[in-house]
Amino acid sequence: xxxxxxxxxxxxxxxxxxxxxxxxxxxxxxxxxxxxxxxxxxxxxxxxxxxxxxxxxxxxxxxxxxxxxxxxxxxxxxxxxxxxxxxxxxxxxxxxxxxxxxxxxxxxxxxxxxxxxxxxxxxxxxxxxxxxxxxxxxxxxxxxxxxxxxxxxxxxxxxxxxxxxxxxxxxxxxx
Numbered sequence: 260x261x262x263x264x265x266x267x268x269x270x271x272x273x274x275x276x277x278x279x280x281x282x283x284x285x286x287x288x289x290x291x292x293x294x295x296x297x298x299x300x301x302x303x304x305x306x307x308x309x310x311x312x313x314x315x316x317x318x319x320x321x322x323x324x325x326x327x328x329x330x331x332x333x334x335x336x337x338x339x340x341x342x343x344x345x346x347x348x349x350x351x352x353x354x355x356x357x358x359x360x361x362x363x364x365x366x367x368x369x370x371x372x373x374x375x376x377x378x379x380x381x382x383x384x385x386x387x388x389x390x391x392x393x394x395x396x397x398x399x400x401x402x403x404x405x406x407x408x409x410x411x412x413x414x415x416x417x418x419x420x421x422x423x424x425x426x427x428x429x430x431x432x433x434x
Contacts, residue, residue, distance in 0.1 A: 309332035310331070311328065312428055317433075321351070322409045323405055324403070324406065324410065326418055326420075326430055327382075327402075328420065329397075330399075332396060334424070335396070338423050340362045342421060344360045344372045345358065345418070345419045346358050348417070350410070352408070362374075367403060367404065371405055372404040372405075374400055374403075376400070377399070377401075
């Protein structure tokens, strides 16, 4: 009788362990499927994202750079604090600077950048009307950068910006 109870307990433990392993496998498969779907969604957003530089201007004796980018893709762009901006430039003393600059919601301080406005047409100042604060397809955004040290005279420089989807656009800036 004692051995029968032992056998029943061992079989019960084996069944319980097997069912537990099976449940853990199902949970892992579910997590993998969810992650795969999220990855496919991000890949689709990347494929539909295209950011094109339109123009650039250097102001305030080389301290401020403004670049207009147009969203020529099909994906709405926002979350500018998750974007990256890298500035490669020469100063008046001919030193070469490469700086990653953080985003700010306000007027930028030294070595910061901001979204200075989203427009239907930035050149004419026609503001966006649909979903304020989001760079929709066809809209233009003015990126304003403040640099210290400033950009040197008669230099060729580069600004590169990258979205949260990993899409990047670069433009040459001359002064």
